[in-house]
Amino acid sequence: MRHWLMKSEPDEFSFEELHRRGREPWTGVRNYQARNFLRQCEVGDLVLFYHSNCKEPGIVGVAKISKAAYDDPTQFDAKSDYYDAKASQEKSRWSCVEVSFHKTLKKPFTLEDLRTDKALRTMLILRPGNRLSVTPVSAQEFNVIAGA
DNA sequence: GCCAACGTTGGC
DNA sequence: GCCAACGTTGGC
Numbered sequence: 001m002r003h004w005l006m007k008s009e010p011d012e013f014s015f016e017e018l019h020r021r022g023r024e025p026w027t028g029v030r031n032y033q034a035r036n037f038l039r040q041c042e043v044g045d046l047v048l049f050y051h052s053n054c055k056e057p058g059i060v061g062v063a064k065i066s067k068a069a070y071d072d073p074t075q076f077d078a079k080s081d082y083y084d085a086k087a088s089q090e091k092s093r094w095s096c097v098e099v100s101f102h103k104t105l106k107k108p109f110t111l112e113d114l115r116t117d118k119a120l121r122t123m124l125i126l127r128p129g130n131r132l133s134v135t136p137v138s139a140q141e142f143n144v145i146a147g148a
Numbered sequence: 149g150c151c152a153a154c155g156t157t158g159g160c
Numbered sequence: 161g162c163c164a165a166c167g168t169t170g171g172c
Contacts, residue, residue, distance in 0.1 A: 009170090031155075053170050111171080129153035131169045 003142040004041065005048040005125055006063070006099070007133045015049045015061045015104070023066055023100040027074045028082040030094065034134040039069045041097045048137060048145060050125070058110035062146050067098035109145045119144050 006026065008014070018024055029035055047063040072094040074082040087093040114120050124135040 007170090033155095057171070129169090131154065133169090 002040065002042065002045050003048070003137040003139060004037070004045060004065075005050055005059070005123075005135050005137050007050045007052045007125075009053045010051045011054070015051065015063075018049070018063060018099065019061075019101045019104065021101075023098055025067075025073075025096050025098050027072045027096040029072070029096065029133055030082060030084070031132060034132045035095055037132070037134045037136060038095050038097055040136075041065045041068060043068055046102065046142065046146070047099060048142065056108065056110055058108045058113065059105065059145055060108045061104040062102040063099040064102040065097055066100040069095040069097050072096040103146075105146065114145075117144060 010016075013024070026038070029038055043065055045065040047065065048059045049061045049063050050059050051057060071089075071092040072082070073096075074080040075084040075087040075092065075094045076089060077083055082094075084093055114123065114126060120126070120141055123137065123141055124130055124132065
């Protein structure tokens with residue numbers, strides 16, 4: 001089993017919203033590196049859910065991959081913000097997964113906490129200019145943040 | 149709203 | 161294939 005970190009702007013889609021809905025297709029990823037990570041996701045993998053672009057950026061909960069990668073339907077939808085004119089049903093460019101609510105952290109693990117913890121120095125999310133919305137996380141890093 | 153650090157696009 | 165221009169992300 002692998003572990004991941006996924007970013008979302010709470011104004012767009014928050015962890016609380018995922019809690020209410022139970023499960024949600026993770027669509028709209030339009031970066032090749034992030035897409036390739038999505039394609040490596042397997043059912044049962046655990047996901048750190050990170051809130052970005054907000055008052056207190058950080059990890060607020062854990063989600064679980066409930067469906068492995070499939071063609072992101074928003075790429076074919078001309079009305080979608082994520083429409084990609086260069087994609088077609090025959091030539092899909094983008095993938096999505098489905099995530100499910102797993103658990104809420106008792107206390108958010110803030111960006112400041114991430115930077116302070118020596119065991120987390122190597123996390124991709126902390127690299128300057130890292131803007132990937134999906135990144136792999138080691139089991140050790142995962143456990144530091146979300147407990148055993 | 150600013151700006152650094154990217155990724156993408158397209159002319160050549 | 162190079163690279164300048166442009167767009168986006170995300171912390172502050």
